[in-house]
Amino acid sequence: MINYKQLHYFWRVAKAGSIARAATQLHLAPQTISAQISTLEDQLGAQLFKRVGRGLELTPAGELTLSYADEIFQIGRELEANLRNQADGKDILFRVGVADVVPKSIAYRLLAPGLTAGRVRMVCREDKLERLFAEIAVHRLDLVIADRPLPPALGVKGHSHSLGRTRIAFFAAADLADRYREGFPQSLSGAPMLIAGEGSTMQMGLTRWFSEQGIEPRIVGEFEDSALMKAFGQAGMGIFPAPAVLADEMAGQFSSSLLGEVEGITVEYFAISVERKLSHPAVVAISEAAKADRGR
The missing domain is CATH 1.10.10.10 (Winged helix-like DNA-binding domain superfamily/Winged helix DNA-binding domain)
Structure with missing residues (x-):
């Protein structure tokens, strides 16, 4: 030793x-x-x-x-x-990065348990996944929330902990949803479509799924910011994909109706840390909450 x-x-x-x-x-x-x-x-x-x-x-x-x-x-x-800080009753610093392709509501659901782990002060930043990987490699972040595990080819010493997965569904403003719901998913051929930015796992999965199903939608917008994509969808500019687990939020906050879920495509979210055995109290709380959700 x-x-x-x-x-x-x-x-x-x-x-x-x-x-x-x-x-x-x-x-x-x-x-x-x-x-x-x-x-x-x-x-x-x-x-x-x-x-x-x-x-x-x-x-x-x-x-x-x-x-x-x-x-x-x-x-x-x-x-x-x-x-x-624990001994003095001070806040424990929790530095977290969120990949810009992760929907903000998903990030909130995953991170919220971390604020219940005692006196935690969370410093949260959003950025491209590659830059966040570089930050966690030099211990400037305690955790990264991402839609993919840490690629071995990067040579970054870190560990990926699954937080759960969800199926993908399509949503649209009520009039547009009514028009294209019948015959779903083949009805999506020629339909105005809003998609996630290039490089996101959702976009890559849907591109493959469209090809397998012989569906050719009309792409009218591509967005790196998922909230902006949903805002365009809410305005009736096109059909858009989102995690199926957010169906209630799509109906309430974005006034968007469900067309249908995609069979065979899921998005998985990961907590990436530099430690294999989690020890930061906020990170442990996030991991335990994710395990409890999967067990329900």
Whole structure:
């Protein structure tokens, strides 16, 4: 097992740029730090520094070790801060990113249990999924809500926890729904259609489904913001897809009627974290609430 004191000495030297400067900062003899780093190198079986002139430069193994050390000590600082806040009765910071393709009402349903986990202050931001993945990789976020798991090809250390799935349905303003409901789904051929932005799992699934069913709708709008798409749908500009679980909301908030559900297509939502075993109290509450919903 890695000796974390030795790892800390390595980290301080890498940040300071030399053993002498790190020794001054740590109030230790340079020989002590040098010996501890040599022991760490022996344990890891890799050289972490190489001499360049009078200075030190990280080897490829050293660069890799530094990236892990950055994460380890950042997590340690966050742990200390959260435990201190709990002990002092202060709010626990909960930083969450929501992919812009996730409907806001779905995001609310998934995140709301997190605010019941004691004194939590949630800082929520919406962005492109790729940027959120980069943020969580460097521990600037505690959680990302997404419509897909973390792709292994990104090389980001993280874990995807399923929060549940829902079927897709089509909705429209009452007059438009009445016109195209009969003969659904074949009636969608030639119908004015509003769709989610390129790259969303809903859009990709529906594109495949349209092709399999031989349906060719007339695409009149493509939206990255699902709320804007629903607003256009409410105004009667076209038929639009949405998670079937939101049928009541579509009828109430958006005055839109159900045409029908799509067989064979579901959208799954994920909580993506950097930890396999969830520990942040808000993240645990969100995961437990999702499990309870699936059990009903």
